[in-house]
Amino acid sequence: MKKFLAILICKAGRFVGKLVGRGSSLPGKYALRICPDILRQVTLPPLVIAVTGSNGKTSTVEMIAAILRASGKTVVYNEEGSNQIEGVTTTVLTHCTFGGVMRADVLLIESDERYAVHSFQFFHPTHFVVTNLYRDQLTRNGHPEWVFDALSPAMFPETRLILNADDPLSACFGVNRDNVKWFGLERCSISTEEPSGVYHDGAYCPICKSPMEYRYYHFNHIGSYSCPECEFARPFEIDYAATELDLDEGILRIGDALTVHLAFRSIYNVYNILAACAVCHECGVPGTEIAKTIDNYILKNGRMVRFLLGAHHGMLLTSKHENSIAYDTNLRYVKATEDPCTVVVIVDAVSRKYYTSETSWLWDIDFDLLNCEQVERVLLCGQYASDLAVRLSFTDVPGEKIELHPDIAEACEALKNNGAEDVYVLTCFSDRDKLLAHVEKEAV
Numbered sequence: 074m075k076k077f078l079a080i081l082i083c084k085a086g087r088f089v090g091k092l093v094g095r096g097s098s099l100p101g102k103y104a105l106r107i108c109p110d111i112l113r114q115v116t117l118p119p120l121v122i123a124v125t126g127s128n129g130k131t132s133t134v135e136m137i138a139a140i141l142r143a144s145g146k147t148v149v150y151n152e153e154g155s156n157q158i159e160g161v162t163t164t165v166l167t168h169c170t171f172g173g174v175m176r177a178d179v180l181l182i183e184s185d186e187r188y189a190v191h192s193f194q195f196f197h198p199t200h201f202v203v204t205n206l207y208r209d210q211l212t213r214n215g216h217p218e219w220v221f222d223a224l225s226p227a228m229f230p231e232t233r234l235i236l237n238a239d240d241p242l243s244a245c246f247g248v249n250r251d252n253v254k255w256f257g258l259e260r261c262s263i264s265t266e267e268p269s270g271v272y273h274d275g276a277y278c279p280i281c282k283s284p285m286e287y288r289y290y291h292f293n294h295i296g297s298y299s300c301p302e303c304e305f306a307r308p309f310e311i312d313y314a315a316t317e318l319d320l321d322e323g324i325l326r327i328g329d330a331l332t333v334h335l336a337f338r339s340i341y342n343v344y345n346i347l348a349a350c351a352v353c354h355e356c357g358v359p360g361t362e363i364a365k366t367i368d369n370y371i372l373k374n375g376r377m378v379r380f381l382l383g384a385h386h387g388m389l390l391t392s393k394h395e396n397s398i399a400y401d402t403n404l405r406y407v408k409a410t411e412d413p414c415t416v417v418v419i420v421d422a423v424s425r426k427y428y429t430s431e432t433s434w435l436w437d438i439d440f441d442l443l444n445c446e447q448v449e450r451v452l453l454c455g456q457y458a459s460d461l462a463v464r465l466s467f468t469d470v471p472g473e474k475i476e477l478h479p480d481i482a483e484a485c486e487a488l489k490n491n492g493a494e495d496v497y498v499l500t501c502f503s504d505r506d507k508l509l510a511h512v513e514k515e516a517v
Contacts, residue, residue: 076115076173079108083166098155101162112158113195115165115173118149118180120356121196125186125224126204126243127217128399129345130156131374133204134183136349136367141179143366144358150181157185158192179356186220187213189227200355201228202235202348205295206242208274208437210395212429217242218279235352237344238308239295242279248305254355256313256347263320263340264289264296270401270439280305292340292405293398313351318343320409331364336371338409341402346370375505380512383489385415387496387515389508394423394501397437404442407497413449415488419481419500421455421507432457435464444469449494451475454484455504485511 086100104111124134138148151164161182169175184192186206203224206217214220221242228234228246237243238257247253268275268290275294278285283302290296299306317326323335325343327350335342350363378389390403407416423429443451443465451474453461458479465475478484485508488496498508 075108076111077171079104079111080166080169080171080173082107083163087163087167097151097153097163098157098159099163101155101159101164101166104162104166105159110195112162112165115169115175117165117175117196118177120146120179120200121182121198122179122200122202122352122356123182123184123189123193123198123227124202124204124348124352125184125189126202126237127186127207127209127220128393128396129204129341129348130183132342132372132376133202133345133348134181135372135374136345136370137352138181139370140349140353140358140363140366141181141356144353144362146178147176148179148181149175149177151183156183156192157188161192184227187223189224193227193229197229198232200235200352201232202352203237203243203246204344204348205237205240207293207396207398209393210424211434212395212431213424217274221245221279233355235348235355237295237348238311239291239297239344241275241285241294241298241305241307244307245279245305247308248280254312254351255308255310256344256351257307257311258291258315258318258343258347259311260289260297261291261315261318263318264291266290268296269293269405270397270437272397272437278303278305292402313347313354315343315347327364328360331360333364333367334369336369337377339402339406341399375502378505378509379515380509381515382485382496382512383491384493385488385496387498387512389498389500389505391505392499392501394420394503395431395434397434397439400438400499401442403497403499404439407448407499408442408445410447410495410497412495413447414495414497415450415452415492416443416448417452417454417484417488417496417498417500417508418461419454419498419504419508420457420461421481421500422503423457424503430457432460435460438464440465440470441468444471449474452478452484452488454478454481455500455507481507482511 083100083104238255270293278300281303288297325333376391393399
């Protein structure tokens with residue numbers, strides 16, 4: 074009776090939530106109060122795929138769903154991003170019969186890395202993708218190794234892990250395990266001999282803490298690493314390896330057979346594609362079908378939004394606050410452009426979920442990337458515009474290029490009435506809609 078009531082309440086709550094535009098975690102919260110082990114009592118599909126990591130979860134999940142659906146499978150996933158146990162419960166129960174049988178071929182779950190152990194205490198994924206583990210949200214997640222320790226209990230022995238071979242900390246999950254598949258990027262045109270960014274999180278081995286050696290880097294501390302003391306190293310054989318990458322032409326080659334054209338020419342997009350291709354191939358989708366679906370794939374999740382503002386063509390690049398690598402990769406994307414542009418950085422609310430005014434993370438971002446000829450202006454917006462100005466005063470970006478606009482609406486109006494250059498906006502989901510309310514979305 075408790076199971077039936079929990080499913081009923083969850084379905085009703087989700088229906089009402091959609092009508093009023095509220096979040097998707099509350100119905101699951103009430104269902105768990107009625108029947109705390111409801112997720113143990115339902116019948117799940119034969120494939121249960123989980124995706125976690127500091128960056129790229131939502132984009133990777135969207136691409137996995139697109140590939141699997143194109144192959145004919147019915148896929149259920151938490152599209153709204155509610156990725157803790159309450160949101161997972163809502164997703165599962167909403168798609169169950171009142172008898173507790175889930176109607177799908179695949180359950181695909183975006184999981185918060187810190188709370189995965191709670192989400193999967195009653196059932197275990199068949200496949201678990203870890204995109205990366207970076208320093209992220211200091212006031213919430215502390216140090217990446219602390220997040221690793223919190224995530225480790227969710228790596229069950231029977232679960233097949235799909236791991237980023239180029240990220241030393243993520244690769245630690247594969248130590249002494251057989252059921253692991255690796256994805257990564259071989260040395261290519263973007264590889265460097267020295268790390269990029271203002272810090273180096275790969276300087277020391279995550280296993281024995283000895284100095285780490287690198288053959289090459291792709292960005293920050295991501296690349297080909299090895300520890301001369303304990304012999305921890307990037308796996309020699311990568312199951313799903315990008316063998317060639319040309320970001321200028323937007324071409325990615327995976328293995329010897331697959332070629333994918335990139336709609337968004339970012340190194341982040343490359344790793345998300347590799348993760349999606351790996352898990353879908355492990356679930357039986359042929360490589361040709363994967364490539365057909367993912368070729369020139371444009372994300373629908375709002376991570377990248379093209380817009381018009383007066384005579385300006387703009388692109389919103391979601392750059393997760395408190396996550397410096399997210400900012401760095403988007404700054405590199407801007408630097409790689411050739412046409413004159415204006416860059417807008419918005420920090421108005423650090424987080425949507427909790428209150429914090431902690432901005433030390435701004436000093437981890439490589440804002441010197443904005444010191445390039447094509448960046449004509451840098452607009453700093455939001456209530457933390459002055460914090461941004463102090464940070465940029467310690468870069469080589471010319472002061473005459475920097476403008477402070479604490480009022481986002483005023484900044485948009487100033488841009489609308491001045492110039493026609495491209496505009497790139499870097500901000501987080503907490504502030505994204507404060508920009509989009511003043512622009513016109515551009516059809517892609």
